[in-house]
Amino acid sequence: MAVEEHLSELLPAYALDILDESEARTVSSHLAGCSGCRAELHAYRQVMEDIPLAMAQADPPVYLKEKILKQAASSEKSPVAQPSKNWWHDLKSRLLPAAPLLGMVSLVLIILLGASNLFLWQRLNQVQTDHNRLATVPLMGTDLIPGATGMLVISADGEHGTLVVDGLPVLDPSQQYQLWLIKDGQRTSGGVFSVDEEGYGSLWISSVEPLASYQGVGITIEPSGGSPAPTGERVLGGEL
Amino acid sequence: MSLDTALGQLVDDKKLNDETLLRLIAQAQESALGELYDRYSRLVYSMALNSVDDPALAEEITQDVFLRIWNKATTYQVEQGKVITWIASITRYRSIDMLRRLKVRPEGNRAVWAEEDDEPFESIDPIDIEEEVQLNQRSDNIRKAVAALPKDQRQALTLAFFNGYTHAEIAQILNEPLGTIKTRIRLAMQKLRQTLRY
Numbered sequence: 001m002a003v004e005e006h007l008s009e010l011l012p013a014y015a016l017d018i019l020d021e022s023e024a025r026t027v028s029s030h031l032a033g034c035s036g037c038r039a040e041l042h043a044y045r046q047v048m049e050d051i052p053l054a055m056a057q058a059d060p061p062v063y064l065k066e067k068i069l070k071q072a073a074s075s076e077k078s079p080v081a082q083p084s085k086n087w088w089h090d091l092k093s094r095l096l097p098a099a100p101l102l103g104m105v106s107l108v109l110i111i112l113l114g115a116s117n118l119f120l121w122q123r124l125n126q127v128q129t130d131h132n133r134l135a136t137v138p139l140m141g142t143d144l145i146p147g148a149t150g151m152l153v154i155s156a157d158g159e160h161g162t163l164v165v166d167g168l169p170v171l172d173p174s175q176q177y178q179l180w181l182i183k184d185g186q187r188t189s190g191g192v193f194s195v196d197e198e199g200y201g202s203l204w205i206s207s208v209e210p211l212a213s214y215q216g217v218g219i220t221i222e223p224s225g226g227s228p229a230p231t232g233e234r235v236l237g238g239e240l
Numbered sequence: 241m242s243l244d245t246a247l248g249q250l251v252d253d254k255k256l257n258d259e260t261l262l263r264l265i266a267q268a269q270e271s272a273l274g275e276l277y278d279r280y281s282r283l284v285y286s287m288a289l290n291s292v293d294d295p296a297l298a299e300e301i302t303q304d305v306f307l308r309i310w311n312k313a314t315t316y317q318v319e320q321g322k323v324i325t326w327i328a329s330i331t332r333y334r335s336i337d338m339l340r341r342l343k344v345r346p347e348g349n350r351a352v353w354a355e356e357d358d359e360p361f362e363s364i365d366p367i368d369i370e371e372e373v374q375l376n377q378r379s380d381n382i383r384k385a386v387a388a389l390p391k392d393q394r395q396a397l398t399l400a401f402f403n404g405y406t407h408a409e410i411a412q413i414l415n416e417p418l419g420t421i422k423t424r425i426r427l428a429m430q431k432l433r434q435t436l437r438y
Contacts, residue, residue, distance in 0.1 A: 018405065153267070
């Protein structure tokens with residue numbers, strides 16, 4: 001594309017997101033086919049990232065943190081829908097003639113529900129006990145890297161987890177660490193990761209099966225991008 | 241060791257970087273949200289206050305931003321940029337939304353820019369010293385670059401960045417021709433880019 005056709009003059013306002021709709025559309029479609037303008041836009045977006053660092057600063061009120069954390073905690077609860085009063089009245093009037101029969105059926109249902117609740121409550125207790133036991137798994141370095149440590153944190157539902165490691169050496173760019181999830185002797189990849197200069201790294205784990213269903217984890221050094229099965233020695237590991 | 245104890249220990253020891261904190265927030269770990277708040281609440285509140293010029297609204301925006309992070313942490317992708325950039329972007333758009341919704345129109349006269357001798361941003365991601373040094377350097381550079389802009393360009397940039405006004409709206413607020421405003425904003429951004437060498 002010829003230089004005179006570039007839209008350089010509109011790019012600062014496009015980065016600021018203050019163009020009107022038609023101008024923004026023109027720039028968007030131009031950017032799709034112009035690497036020069038995309039590079040220029042990237043530079044303006046870097047300026048945008050720096051602008052907040054130049055602003056005057058103010059401290060938020062001291063009580064705000066606690067207020068936000070309380071709201072976050074309560075937002076986990078699903079809102080409970082309130083039944084409509086009219087709907088209830090309508091239903092009651094329709095069912096009133098069959099009251100004696102419904103009473104007998106209700107009694108049987110109450111007994112069945114009570115037994116079912118008791119069973120579910122016992123199951124839930126068991127599951128929660130298991131989850132508490134599996135919530136955090138310390139990982140220890142093997143003889144290859146004895147100073148390495150790590151921790152696997154498993155979500156409350158046992159489905160996902162986060163791996164945090166410390167003290168692992170930085171690898172050659174052609175290599176990465178790979179997490180293996182172990183069950184009945186089978187090893188499934190949990191993802192690959194690298195560490196920074198201080199030996200610190202982390203990995204979000206999302207496996208096909210719930211993490212809580214595995215018996216152990218191991219970390220090996222593999223070619224960058226990972227291997228279908230472990231090829232290197234284990235450097236860190238732990239049992240779930 | 242219980243989950244909360246283990247995480248609390250890691251969070252208290254400042255051993256988790258921003259990305260890991262977000263992953264834990266995605267898993268509903270409140271201690272991780274608390275640590276992220278300690279790192280970024282000043283940034284968020286300051287951006288909001290500089291935008292809406294009202295402490296009560298700025299508080300509401302700060303609350304919205306952190307609750308949005310709490311509920312949407314899984315949407316953050318490392319490839320999109322650093323956590324600080326993601327949070328600043330959420331804050332800017334939330335502040336602009338609030339201004340539009342309430343039809344508040346700050347005049348752009350508020351002193352939203354730091355003085356050159358103000359303290360730089362405090363350590364934000366405490367496990368990355370190199371990052372902190374770079375951030376302080378960037379903070380110093382952008383302050384000098386903004387301070388060097390002509391007053392009329394700085395005022396137009398303030399209304400565009402903090403308030404999200406279009407060219408036409410800024411022209412109306414400052415009672416200047418549309419073309420003049422377009423030029424001021426373009427020149428301001430070009431000068432910042434040249435000074436920062438991006």
